[in-house]
Amino acid sequence: MALTKQERRQRLRMRIRKTISGTSSRPRLAVFRSNKEIYAQLIDDVNGKTIVSASSRDKEIDIKDSNKTETAKLVGKSLAEKALKAGVETISFDRGGYLYHGRVKSLADGAREGGLKF
Secondary structure, eight states: OOOOHHHHHHHHHHHHHHHOOOOSSSOEEEEEEOSSOEEEEEEETTTTEEEEEEETTOTTSOOTTOOHHHHHHHHHHHHHHHHHHTTOOBOEEEOTTSOSSTHHHHHHHHHHHHTOBO
16 A cells, blocks of 8 residues: 555654754754745754754744745744854754755755854
8 A cells, every 4th residue: 555645754754863863062953844834943852952943934034025945945044043143053954754855955055054064
């Protein structure tokens, strides 16, 4: 029987999480993409804490007259600014089972432009 989209993504996500883990010096950038919004957070898996987070629902992100890909780039830049204030410069990227394409890639590019090193 064929896998559903959710089951396929969950398998990919678990395969990625076997190798990627976040520490306080190099946290994991976790991405969640819904149909309308995009969310990203830097996670310290050792202590089980979220260091910083950003999403397209935040008030400081101006999403007027922009498509979802451009909004994802703004979220990446916002996350990078918050991370640099928190003292984080290098991260490991967790695409969350999504393909590295479109909005996920745009968010990563925005974070790189903001000053984060992958």
